[in-house]
Amino acid sequence: MAALGVAEAVAAPHPAEGAETAEAVELSRALSRLLPGLEADSKPGRRRALEALRRALEEPGPAADPTAFQGPWARLLLPRLLRCLSDPAEGCRALAVHLLDLGLRRAARPRDALPRLLPALAARLAGPVPARRPPEACEELRLALVQLLGLAVDLCGAALAPHLDDALRALRCSLLDPFAAVRRESCSCAAALAQATPERRPVLGCRELVFRNLSKILPALCHDITDWVVGTRVKSAQLLPVLLLHAEDHATQHLEVVLRTLFQACTDEEAAVVQSCTRSAELVGTFVSPEVFLKLILSTLKKTPSASGLLVLASAMRGCPREALQPHLAAIATELAQAHICQASENDLYLERLLLCVQALVSVCHEDCGVASLQLLDVLLTIVALAGATGLRDKAQETMDSLAMVEGVSSCQDLYRKHIGPLLERVTASHLDWTAHSPELLQFSVIVAQSGPALGEALPHVVPTLRACLQPSQDPQMRLKLFSILSTVLLRATDTINSQGQFPSYLETVTKDILAPNLQWHAGRTAAAIRTAAVSCLWALTSSEVLSAEQIRDVQETLMPQVLTTLEEDSKMTRLISCRIINTFLKTSGGMTDPEKLIRIYPEVLKEGSGLFPDLLVRETEAVIHKHRSATYCEQLLQHVQAVPATQ
Structure with missing residues (x-):
């Protein structure tokens, strides 16, 4: 009976959920009575309808609950308010921007508005031809629209990535706006957008230009990355990830040259060169099939294991999508666990780069690592055993704990219990x-x-x-x-x-x-x-x-x-x-x-x-010597005491 009661409790709707649904229905009805006014022929009529909507949203009530507000906002308000952005009356457009701002802040899922909001903002700030004046003639309204774009960036973050073209089209014009306040706001918005969507995609024209000229640029660039002048190496290494980002999967046909360069450049004493080459290796993992880059990298490591080769492998795996890397996980772990790689050197730098490979696999593949946990534990065990630096051993132990976590066990001792026999x-x-x-x-x-x-x-x-x-x-x-x-x-x-x-x-x-x-x-x-x-x-x-x-x-x-x-x-x-x-x-x-x-x-x-208290020992021995059937041992002890001087 108790189990049945629990089942009924789970199946029944929660009172709060029912209340939220009722509030959403109530809000939809209230808004539906006001929305027809937005289609009025007269400007005063449309303005009165927008004012009524503002009061309905600002006053306490169903609109204050984000969950209840989300449905009516997305279904009823958003499309009509976006049409109001092109209203002939400046006052109506200003009210529409204010209500859009309020709606974004109130909605439970503001990112759901982006597919409609971003094209509308771009249309008002840029228009079809960037060289012409923006469709929004009012300076204050252009400022409000850029501020609305900035709010969308703050609330939605990386979710703007699919809509970058619209956001950039709007900012490309607003950054050149005659109104200084609009330019300042646009700069802040552009900085926030760059921080929210760091994963830099270049426009089609630039990608096509790089692809057509990559075979001409790449050989000279790879040569300069190993130049004897430090400045040349640094600048060339910084340019390589930019080219790979634009080339995308077209870099596959140049992969052998790129990897050979990265193997050599990752031994550079200049940290800036190594950092840029690490980023380049990540981009190789992002755009090139792992079946292709793993074949080249692992064959090189099999012939000549090196710290730079392991760094390139770790970086490439870190940039590879999980679903692409997962089919190769067991093969990678098995190769890393081979003695000719994991025991190739006791140098701490080599072992640190080997650890980076395991960390990359665990961080990218998560629970998929279960199919190779024995091999990964074997590699980590080797690092702990061979490492000279305490810090490196501690990092390896932390990675063991991470491996245990993705396997769903509580500690590395549970990993040992699972694999101690084969190990x-x-x-x-x-x-x-x-x-x-x-x-x-x-x-x-x-x-x-x-x-x-x-x-x-x-x-x-x-x-x-x-x-x-x-x-x-x-x-x-x-x-x-x-x-x-x-x-x-x-x-x-x-x-x-x-x-x-x-x-x-x-x-x-x-x-x-x-x-x-x-x-x-x-x-x-x-x-x-x-x-x-x-x-x-x-x-x-x-x-x-x-x-x-x-x-x-x-x-x-x-x-x-x-x-x-x-x-x-x-x-x-x-x-x-x-x-x-x-x-x-x-x-x-x-x-x-x-x-x-x-x-x-x-x-x-x-x-x-006997040397501690010889006098006491002599007295006690002499007191009991007559009780022994044979006095031999007592006599030997007395002779020993007499022969050895007392210790002070």
Whole structure:
């Protein structure tokens, strides 16, 4: 019954909607009674009708509601008021302009009036022949008409784009008006129009002129863009987008020359040259089929990957319409994710331009990026892994969040959950050949560090890779890096590596095959650093609350001998961590510890601490020595204290 009530409530018209409809009907009836007066033969009769309309619109009532006003305005008022602009009586024309101004401000959708309003304004301000005097003879009315055009620009903005020809025809004459106030108002209107409709289309005559002469101009221009004189390069680069804007799709036949020039010019040290060339590449994307420009750009990148080539690609895609770029999205993302492009350079400029390509695809294609999210995430992962600048890594992370948003998920960790299997499968394919500087190792590190709960779903990929790469025969620097990352995720095991509760099933592999070999003593500082890293990792494991008491006892059974040897390490940090680990082992064991194993532990702990309070230790030892079945260990401890001077 409750569901039925909700359905009825949704289906029933809202009271406000019914009221608005009634107001619109009431307003239509009121206006219909006044409109016939606009057709009166006498000037006073038409003026009285316009005055009555003014009062009806200015007084409080149905006309004050934009929604109720929109229908009667567009259907009844607008066409009749536009006819009044050519009324023989100056007063009637002035009232018509005032009512048009009022109507535009009141209407819920002022842009709906543009198809009728703009031609009417052009007809009154310019007329069929620009050289003649405008049809509107009154200076004040010409000013009011230009002000009305300015109001339309302010209210409608970019919606004026389809009506630019009419707006420009009106301004072309009003800018030369004898009345100074009209010229000033026209200048302001022209500036507002340029700002509202920046996407500059040139008139047909100019486009045709450029098209006919492009083959003569373009070669010399492309030559000058790479001239040794800075001023020549800047001016030539600024002219190129102007030519491409006029040439439109006719630039296709010259595309190879244009792209070759852009590839070279985008390496220029002069920022103004690069900026103009970026704009030119955007226009290539706007007017040239992506099937054509992608074939040329991607083939060049495949042969010689470069930062300038990636900038041209990103700019072209940014200028390409979504519906044209969408069919090529998967192919572009797949090509960018290839190692010969995304791993071609660790230079931050190259990686920044690679990031621009991904940003262009996400910003243009939006949710269509779902078909290529794995490849795009792979590219972003590479950028994060290889980037030297923190700012660049942050931008890549922001783009990951944008990709997640267009895919309809809450964060980049959800992207990892969706794709972590294929990502790790690709990254770990070459793990036996990794060194500390391998891009795949850096990518693997980023995945492990950032994937969060998704990591717990990928243990079949993660643990075998760690086992192989953390063997003593592998690169020491790589092992240090991996131990550091493993320690980090173990400290947050519930939210990372054990999110699915599966990590304890890999415990034997971690202890016997990963930690135990790296806790073995080997000479050298690097080996000592690795033992410290391994001990830290073991401490993270035992303190993470992931393991049960029985599992900790299993770890103790496996690793206690190695942990005891680390009590003699030179590093204070290693000794401290080892003590904490042994403390955890003892607390967990309770009364289940084998006395023989305990005897092997506590003399070494006592010996290490004997320098702190030697006198106290001697007194306590002598007080209990007679209680021991064998006094051997107590005697060894007393001899150690006597041999080692007390620490101050």
